[in-house]
Every structure is written in structure tokens, then in C-alpha cells.
Amino acid sequence: MNVRTPRDPLLPLFPLFPLLVAPLRARPGLLLRLILWSLVEAVPALLAGHLVARAVDHGFAAGHPLRGLGWLALMGLGVFAGAWGTRQAYPLLARVVEPFRDDLVRRVAAGALHQAVAGQPVDASGVSRLTLQVEMVREAYAGVLMVVRGFLLTVGGALLGMVFLTPSVLPLVLPPLLAGLGLFLALLRRMAGAQRDVIVADERVAEAAGAACAAARDITACGAEDGVRDRLAERIDAQAAAARRLAVLMPARVLCLAVAGWLPLLLLLVAAPGLRSGGLTTGAVLGAATYVTGGLQPAVRSLIQGLGGSGLRLAVALRRILEAHPLPAPPPAPPPAPSTRPRASASARPAHDVVLTAVTFAYGAHAAPVLRDLDLTVPEGAHLAVVGPSGIGKSTLAGLICGTLRPDRGRILVAGRPPAALSPADRSAVRVLVPQEAYVFSGGLMENLCLLRPDAGEDEVTAAVAAVGAAPLVTRLGGLGAQVDPAALSSGERQQIALARAYLSPAPLVVLDEATCHLDPAAEARAEEAFARRPGSLVVIAHRISSALRARHVLVLDGDRAVGGAHHEVLRRSLLYRDLVGHWSDEAPPEAPPDGAAGDYPGAPAARGDTVRAILPRSRS
Known part of the structure; x- marks a missing residue:
């Protein structure tokens, strides 16, 4: 199997240069100290060379051997000084590299979350990027910082010493020297x-292995082990x-290396007699020669070993990370809260109706549909409860309405648009x-509550917390400024925080x-x-059935x-609903309340003044 991909002719470090120097530019004081120790x-x-010559x-x-040894001793002291400078430079380089690595981890994690929220397919090779490739980078x-810094200092110092x-x-x-470096850059591509x-081959092995592990039960049930093993072996x-x-x-x-490093020495040795005859000592x-x-x-x-090893890994792995996880565009400013947003006219925007038309959904091509040919209209301002036995498809319906699932057939519109096709912000x-x-x-805690509406004021947050009954929890945690440890919260407490967050959301x-x-x-x-x-x-x-009531x-x-x-209509038409409600009497279910009545059953909350159109689900065959 061929996994080769089109290559960028500028794949080495040049296109990535601004990103690579950004950690140094962001820390000018650190850069100055690094230069001084370098x-x-x-x-x-x-x-x-000067000390050897003297x-x-x-x-x-x-005829003064002790004097010669003294000059060589000075060269030894210079070596110790250089080693001390190297020792001081290494921690400074670590203070550049570790933030660079942290930024990459955040970029990969943010990119993966952005793709997941956008409904894009899960990319198993992201695990390889987050672990192997980030550590490789x-x-x-x-290594590249050390090699390039050392090359510039050493070659610059040697050439300057030769000049003097x-x-x-x-x-x-x-x-x-220049010919060897040019040849190396030509081979670097x-x-x-x-x-x-x-x-790329490593990513595809990770992707294939992840898919095989996720489907291990189905692979075994279908007797497809040999085929999956063969495909995985092809990737390997x-x-x-x-x-x-x-x-x-x-x-x-x-x-x-032979051209850039050894050929200058060879030429120098060959030319040594001529240089001596020309007056050179x-x-x-x-x-x-030193x-x-x-x-x-x-x-x-x-330089050749570093750029040919670490440099290549850096350029390729970093490019793969940036290609797979570009920084998402900054989110648009959230709209005002529902409680303060002025009501737009019908002509200004589409109604936020939820409309399902002939929707069919199944978990798998050969699985029985969970929902089949379902028609449903939930008009703006409605309050709908969905009931039924466990596993019947209630959460599936919620996922379809919210866009986390896509129907196999049919159409779903929320505010006139398919929810699965919307951007995460929309x-x-x-x-x-x-x-x-x-x-x-x-x-x-404030960050958690304002996750969907970052511009919410403290009074609005407090009102939302009180509305959903989470005020005692907020008080126990220490107020809105408290820090939250999810592991220390019960499932109900986490739900209260999420409910207050949703109440505060601008979503209609x-x-x-x-x-x-x-x-x-x-x-x-x-x-x-x-x-x-x-x-x-x-x-x-x-x-609970009380939610339906x-x-x-x-x-x-x-x-x-x-x-x-x-409520009264469903009681009349659904035996299951009568069983769930406990209406087992042989008497006929209650008739519909008269027009303008406050609710559908005694004690029901007062109806709002908005018009509620009929909710018309079509029976599924």
C-alpha cells in the first residue's frame, strides 16, 4: 500500500521560521541572557588557533617549552570557560522549549475539540499527534536550537580567528565549506x-489500529479477523x-560532511608548503589547522547530523500538526441574553421552529431504525415532553434535533436551517x-456558568442560579468566585451547574x-x-412522568x-401513555379544556400568550 503524499517543495524549516522564533521573540530578556552566555x-x-600558533x-x-605549555594551558582555560557557558545556556534553552511544547499541546487539543464540536469525523491519528509527534517536536x-546556535558561534568564531x-x-x-552546506541543503528536501x-505512515497505522480496536467485537462476530489483520499488516x-x-x-x-569539513583540511595540508614559502609561520x-x-x-x-535528524523531524512533525490542527477562528461575540434580547418581528428572522420531516435514523447500515419516517413540528415557544420506554429513541431524537446526530433519511430544520450543517458558533x-x-x-465556578455566554453580568448569573434552584449549591461552594473540582461534586450538583449555564445561554x-x-x-x-x-x-x-404532566x-x-x-389528546390515543400516567380506569380520558383555559390538566402552569401550532407526529410503520 502506498501512503506517500504530495510534498511541499518548501517543506524544511523556512515556512515555519516565524513560528520557531516566536518563543525567543516573546522573551527578549531570556534571549539576551542566552546570547551573552553563548x-x-x-x-x-x-x-x-591563536593560542596554538603562539x-x-x-x-x-x-626553545621555550614551558612558555608553549603556558599558552596551551590558556587554551585549556578557554575550554573550561566555554563549558561553563554551555552549562548556563542549557537551562535557558529549556525555558524556551517547554512553553513551545505546551503551546503545541494546547493547539492539538483545541483543534481536536474544535473538530469534534463541528461534527467532523473523529481522527484517531490525533492520538499520535498529541503524544508521539508533540514529544518529537x-x-x-x-536539538535544532542547540545545533544552530553552536554552529553559528563555532564557525563564526573560527572564521573570525582565521581573519586575525x-x-x-x-x-x-x-x-x-559553502559547497558542502549547499549540497546538504539540496539533499534536505x-x-x-x-x-x-x-x-504519515505512522499516523495511518495508529488510525487503522484504533479503528480495529473500536470495532473488535463486531470484527470477531463477523469472522473478519483475517481481513482486518491483513489490512493492518499492509499499513505496518x-x-x-x-x-x-x-x-x-x-x-x-x-x-x-566530507566536502564541508574534511576538504578544507586537505586543501590546507596540500597548500602548507606554499604557505610556508610565502612567509607563513x-x-x-x-x-x-586547529x-x-x-x-x-x-x-x-x-549541523548536518542535527538538521538531518532533529531538523527533519521538527519540520515534518510540526507541519503535520499545523495542517491537522489549524487554530480555529475566534468565536463571534455572543448575542444578548434571552431575557434582555428584544423580540424581533417575524419578518426580521425565521421562527425558531423545530421541524422534522420523514426522519429515519438507525445505528448502523444493517441495524433496525430507531426512528422511522417521523414527522414532528415543535413551534417556537412550545414546551414538549418526550416519553417512552428506555432505549426507544428519546435521546436519539434529542441528538438529531441538536445536530449531534445526522438522519439517514428525511430533513431536520431548526430555525429554518439543518442543525448538523451549522458551524459550532451558529x-x-x-x-x-x-x-x-x-x-x-x-x-x-463563574467560568463554568458563563461558558455559553461569557459577557453575562454577575446579577444575571445570580438570577439564573436562583431560577433553576442552584443557589444553595453556589453558597456551599463559596460563591460565584469559588473554584470547582468536578470530582468533588455529585452528579446532581454537576447537573445544577449545567442547568444554570443552559438557562443563561442566549439559545432560544x-x-x-x-x-x-x-x-x-x-x-x-x-x-x-x-x-x-x-x-x-x-x-x-x-x-419521570411528572415532566410530561x-x-x-x-x-x-x-x-x-x-x-x-x-396531554388529554395523548391520553385518548396512546395506551402506553395511559399506563405511564396511571390512567387505568375504564372511564373515557378527560376531554380537552375549553379554548383559553390555563392548561391541559388541573393545576397545570398557565399557558403563555404565544400561539402554539399543532404538533403532528406521523406514525412510524
């Missing part, structure tokens, strides 16, 4: 492409082939879903998917009545049928 580290490269010319060759970034010692050797050193193939073989292609190119680095020739062997060669070797502006297991994150449609199942009946009634008074529509996936309309899902309407 200059200390460059002392041996700058002085080594040790030979003014010491050993002049961190280590490679540190004997500029006549520069024509012997610079041309092969091909090596980058091979490294990219390795990264492709990964091995990509690694072999990269390994074939790596020895080419030796040629670059023996010490100067040895000093120039600059080549002790400065240029190690620096070139480190979807959150239209509806808010509170599931059975509420989401609460570690951090401030609220869907409670058994969102009060961990509350006692009194707390559940208070929360549902608060949402019923809130401007907008309310759909309750009922946990509080609602103005009821939808009963009963296997092959769906019955909807006002």
Missing part, C-alpha cells in the same frame, strides 16, 4: 519528503518501507443541549436530555418550570408508533 561559550572557537612560534619552536526543537591570524587561508576554507512519509509494511527510504538517504550526509599553519579540525569540522558535523446560538451526564470543568431552544435525572422530584420540577418560563422553546426528554405537549415514542399532542 558568547562565553564561543571563547574556545575564537582563541584556539605556543608553537613563541614556545616550542623558539519538543525534543527536535531543543592569517586571512590567506580563507580561500582554502570558505569555498568547500528529499530527506524531508521521506521523513514526511514516515510520519508501508510504515517500514517509508522508514527504509529514509534510511537510504541518510548516508548522503557523509558526503556533505609553522605556528600559523597549525593554528589554521580552527578547521577543532572548530569547523565539529560544527559542520553537528449551533450554540440556536440551541443548547443539557445531557444526562453534565459537563463541568476544573476552574472557576433548550433540550433537556434527562438532565434532571440525578435531582429529587421537587428540584426537577423547579428547574423545568424555570425553563418553561424562560423565553424560547423547551424539549424535555422525560426521566408539566409540559404543554407530549410526544410518546412507542416502538412502531409516535403519538403527539396535548
Whole structure:
């Protein structure tokens, strides 16, 4: 299987240069300290040739061996000074690399969450990016910083030392040095492409393995182990082939090192007799050779090995991360709260009706439909309770309305648009879903409550908390400024926080998917009545039948049928609903209340003044 992908001709570090230097530019004080210690580290490269030349010319060759040893001792002290500078530079580099790594982790996590919220398919290779590739980038970034910094300091110091010692050797050193580096940069593109193939192959192995693990039960049930194993083996073989292609190119680095590092020394040795006859001292020739062997060669070797290894991994892995997880666009400013938003005219915006037309949904191509040919209209301002046995499809219906599931057939419109096709920002502006297991994150209580409406004032938050009955919880936690530990909260307490968050949301449609199942009946009634008074529509996936008695309309899902309407209508038409309510008498169910009555049953909350059109579900065959 071929997993090679089109390669960017500028794949090495150049397009990523602004991102790579950003951690240094963001810390100017740290950068200055790093430069100063780096200059200390460059002392041996700058002085080594001069000290050797003086040790030979003014010491050993002049018959003063102790003087020569003294110059060499100074060179040793310079080596210790350079080592001390290196020791001080390493922690400073760590203070650059670790924030860079943290930024990458946040980018990958934010990108994955953004894709999940947007309803995009789950990408199993994201695990590889978050673990293997981020750590690869961190280590490679540190290595590249050290290598490039060391190369610039060492080569710069050696060349500057040659200028002061004997500029006549520069024509012997610079041309092969530049030729070897140019050859290496030319090969770097091909090596980058091979490294990219390795990264892509690794991602595809992770993706295939993740899919196989997730479907292990179905694979075993269908007897498809051999086929899945063969496909996974193909991915692994492709990964091995990509690694072999990269390994074939790596020895080419030796040629670059030979040209840039060893050829200058060879030319210098060949030209040594001519240089001596031209008046150059023996010490100067040895000093120039010291600059080549002790400065240029190690620096070139480190650069070629570093960029050919860490540099390639950095460029390719970082590019893959940025391609897979671009920063999402900043969210638009949220609309005002429902309680303060002026009512728009019908001509200004579409009504926030929920309309399902012939909707069919099944969990899998060969599974029986959970919902089949369902027609349902929930007009703006309605209060609908959905009841039925466990597993009948109530939460599935909530997911379809909210856009977390897509119908196999049929059409769903919320405020005139398919919810699954909306962007995350548009979807959150239209509806808010509170599931059975509420989401609460570690951090401030105010941040949790204002997650869907960051501009909410403290008075509005306090009113929302009081409306859903969460005020005692907020007091116990220490007020709105308290910190929240989700593990220390009960399931009911997490639901209260999520309910207050949803109440505060600007969305005109609220869907409670058994969102009060961990509350006692009194707390559940208070929360549902608060949402019923809130401007907008309310759909309750009922946990208790009392939720249906509080609602103005009821939808009963009963296997092959769906019955909807006002309470008295559903009692008349649905035997299941009569059983759930406990209306087992042989007497006829109550008739509809007269027009303009406050509710559908004694004690029902007063109806709002808005017009409620009929809710018309079509029976499912």
C-alpha cells in the first residue's frame, strides 16, 4: 500500500521560521541572557588557533617549552570557560522549549475539540499527534536550537580567528565549506519528503489500529479477523518501507560532511608548503589547522547530523500538526441574553421552529431504525415532553434535533436551517443541549456558568442560579468566585451547574436530555418550570412522568408508533401513555379544556400568550 503524499517543495524549516522564533521573540530578556552566555561559550572557537600558533612560534619552536605549555594551558582555560557557558545556556534553552511544547499541546487539543464540536469525523491519528509527534517536536526543537546556535558561534568564531591570524587561508576554507552546506541543503528536501512519509505512515497505522480496536467485537462476530489483520499488516509494511527510504538517504550526509569539513583540511595540508614559502609561520599553519579540525569540522558535523535528524523531524512533525490542527477562528461575540434580547418581528428572522420531516435514523447500515419516517413540528415557544420506554429513541431524537446526530433519511430544520450543517458558533446560538451526564470543568465556578455566554453580568448569573434552584449549591461552594473540582461534586450538583449555564445561554431552544435525572422530584420540577418560563422553546426528554404532566405537549415514542399532542389528546390515543400516567380506569380520558383555559390538566402552569401550532407526529410503520 502506498501512503506517500504530495510534498511541499518548501517543506524544511523556512515556512515555519516565524513560528520557531516566536518563543525567543516573546522573551527578549531570556534571549539576551542566552546570547551573552553563548558568547562565553564561543571563547574556545575564537582563541584556539591563536593560542596554538603562539605556543608553537613563541614556545616550542623558539626553545621555550614551558612558555608553549603556558599558552596551551590558556587554551585549556578557554575550554573550561566555554563549558561553563554551555552549562548556563542549557537551562535557558529549556525555558524556551517547554512553553513551545505546551503551546503545541494546547493547539492539538483545541483543534481536536474544535473538530469534534463541528461534527467532523473523529481522527484517531490525533492520538499520535498529541503524544508521539508533540514529544518529537519538543525534543527536535531543543536539538535544532542547540545545533544552530553552536554552529553559528563555532564557525563564526573560527572564521573570525582565521581573519586575525592569517586571512590567506580563507580561500582554502570558505569555498568547500559553502559547497558542502549547499549540497546538504539540496539533499534536505528529499530527506524531508521521506521523513514526511514516515510520519504519515505512522499516523495511518495508529488510525487503522484504533479503528480495529473500536470495532473488535463486531470484527470477531463477523469472522473478519483475517481481513482486518491483513489490512493492518499492509499499513505496518508501508510504515517500514517509508522508514527504509529514509534510511537510504541518510548516508548522503557523509558526503556533505566530507566536502564541508574534511576538504578544507586537505586543501590546507596540500597548500602548507606554499604557505610556508610565502612567509607563513609553522605556528600559523597549525593554528589554521586547529580552527578547521577543532572548530569547523565539529560544527559542520553537528549541523548536518542535527538538521538531518532533529531538523527533519521538527519540520515534518510540526507541519503535520499545523495542517491537522489549524487554530480555529475566534468565536463571534455572543448575542444578548434571552431575557434582555428584544423580540424581533417575524419578518426580521425565521421562527425558531423545530421541524422534522420523514426522519429515519438507525445505528448502523444493517441495524433496525430507531426512528422511522417521523414527522414532528415543535413551534417556537412550545414546551414538549418526550416519553417512552428506555432505549426507544428519546435521546436519539434529542441528538438529531441538536445536530449531534445526522438522519439517514428525511430533513431536520431548526430555525429554518439543518442543525448538523451549522458551524459550532451558529449551533450554540440556536440551541443548547443539557445531557444526562453534565459537563463541568476544573476552574472557576463563574467560568463554568458563563461558558455559553461569557459577557453575562454577575446579577444575571445570580438570577439564573436562583431560577433553576442552584443557589444553595453556589453558597456551599463559596460563591460565584469559588473554584470547582468536578470530582468533588455529585452528579446532581454537576447537573445544577449545567442547568444554570443552559438557562443563561442566549439559545432560544433548550433540550433537556434527562438532565434532571440525578435531582429529587421537587428540584426537577423547579428547574423545568424555570425553563418553561424562560423565553424560547423547551424539549424535555422525560426521566419521570411528572415532566410530561408539566409540559404543554407530549410526544410518546412507542416502538412502531409516535403519538403527539396535548396531554388529554395523548391520553385518548396512546395506551402506553395511559399506563405511564396511571390512567387505568375504564372511564373515557378527560376531554380537552375549553379554548383559553390555563392548561391541559388541573393545576397545570398557565399557558403563555404565544400561539402554539399543532404538533403532528406521523406514525412510524
